[in-house]
Amino acid sequence: MPTKATTRAPSLLIKGGHLIDPAAKINAAMDILLRDGRVAEVAPPNKIRAGAEEKFDARGLIVAPGFIDLHVHLREPGQSYKETIASGTAAAAAGGFTAVCTMPNTVPVVDTEDWVVWLRSPERSALVNVFPIAAATRGSRGSALTDFVTLQHAGAVAVTDDGKPILDDEIMRAALRLGAELNLPVVQHAEDTRLTENCSMHEGPTSFRLGLRGMTSAAEASIVDRDVTLAQQIRESRLHVAHLSTADALKAVRRGKRAKARVTCEVTPHHFTLLDENVGEYDTNFKMNPPLRSASDREAILVALADGTVDAIATDHAPHAAHEKQVEFERAAFGITGLETALALAITKLHRDHKIPLTRIVELFTSGPARVFDLRGRGSLVKGNFADATIFDPKKRWTFEVAKSRSLSRNTPFDGWQFTGKVVATVVGGKIAYRSN
């Protein structure tokens, strides 16, 4: 009697590639054998004796631990016209991601155990690992904490009210306290919404010229500043700053890190690539929250990506339907898709243009994010870890065409962009989940 096709992957030998595994301090030619969903062996070329049912020829390619995206909106439950777990994880696989952490600002908000379980159910047909992040407050309304214990038990890897900040001082303090007891990170969407009402882009010369209300960078920095102070005061609390976008917020994060507080942060590819002025004449594919910032903010982010202040690159993949974007700029939905362009942007912008080493870029996609949410057995390809790997060609030149995107949505500013660096294959649990043609 045939067993379910999903139960076991054939063993896979990734042969001839160059392994970059920053956590294991490996940057050398290595063969990798994956068996039963785990890493069975990592050895120099042609040293692996054990046979494999399948082989992947990785000559000329970089093999890395599977990429982890700490910040995606897959829109289920409730908004499957924008994206589904199935379509979003297909886009993730195409972008080299083997694990994604889903944000809870769905309809309804993921604030109960049942929804966390629902998200992780095999019926969602996820192509990569899905780690739900649960709401920090009930309905993400910011007034009463959710049941962290139950949510964590059901599989939530962190809590957040993303899309909105946890604004109230007492609530934030309570969240960090409870998080500290459970070793559960609290993810903050740092925006003092009292300062950003009706704003649709960064406050600066461009917003003034376009006649759009601008979000001051202080609205982000002040919240990060407060949160870092709280995190310093509450022993063992874990604060993670989502989609950090300003130089001033980075200063606060550095302060926390110097004080040995457990403060981490992520940066998106669009914030290290684009500027507020790229909004052009009201192109809503350049509208996101936090908004594209000034040149000095981007410069500070590039420095922080290089020097280790930033822990992870996260996409903030935020799909929206055309009718939500083809409207007046001020009415358009915030957010862009990002899963399929993240690695290409990192290699093109960070490595090619700014000379950040590939090892550091791989770290920002693998061991960095794995540490932020304690994703055990991931972020490194050492023996016994999960058989998740990302194989890419750092020199391949290609053009991104949104028409070919696996996402259900098309809201990207990068359509037609020429990139250096392309995902060749994505291996999830020892199986090839994506292979470029």
Add this chain to the structure above:
Amino acid sequence: MQRLPFFAMNKPPRGSLLGIEHMASEEILDLLKLARRMNPLKARPLLRNRRIVLLFYEASTRTRSSFEIAAKSLGAITTLVQSSGSSIEKGESLLDTGYTLRAVGADVIVIRHPSAGAPHLMASHLDIPVINAGDGMHEHPSQALLDAFTILKYKRSFKDLHVAIIGDIYHSRVTRSNCHLLTRFGAKITLCGPPEFVPEIASTLVPGLRITRHIEEALRGVDVIMLLRLQKERLAGQKIRLQDYIAHYQMTAARLQLAKRDAIVMHPGPIIRGLELTAEVADGAQSVIVDEVHNGVPTRMAILARALGKAK
């Protein structure tokens, strides 16, 4: 991606007027020249049977009526569509409204909208010219053109003309358009108002803009004074006391003395007597406020003729 109708295109259709910022200098001068040849009382029916839709999502007296009279003087048919009483109230999107108006046979859409960039959105999806009659805080190009037309009736050229713009610069689309137009031709502009209305960032709009908080400093020796309407609710929002604002920034006959003797006083309207200016100034010999309204008609005749390729 939502499939666009067959007539969709991405560049603004020829003849559109979306803003002054990206308009070529010669185009501006040609329009002003054409406006001088337009006489609403003796107009040739250049636009006979052309259909011009006035799509107004915001209240307007001057702009709407002068576009309508300009269109009708040239023989065009006009239709007014307002947000209340139309499908806009039922939630129809801006683009769908545009497609609908195109389908009923509009040859030009003149649009006023509270959101910056709304005319640009429409222009990038339609194949007929779109005229911006004011979009949010962004631009009001026909006002800047009629202001330029008015200035040239009283002054020989824009070169080295000293202009003071006083009031709520931040919210003012008229100011943005006027700054783009006047500095292009060599005028020197000083913006004046409290920081809440004239943020430092305003000086980045065009090169050479000067900011002062003191009306006396702004007025000394200027050729042109442009006043702006003050919305009381905005004062409240910025926590400025009305009495303080009047004390510091109201245009009075005494302050007018600081300007050149032949300085003109302009205002895009509607004016609120006793607030941003005294009745004495509004009705005084140096006020050209009514003339501006008057000049709106030939200027908009020129804009519409250009839109439909009848500018000659």
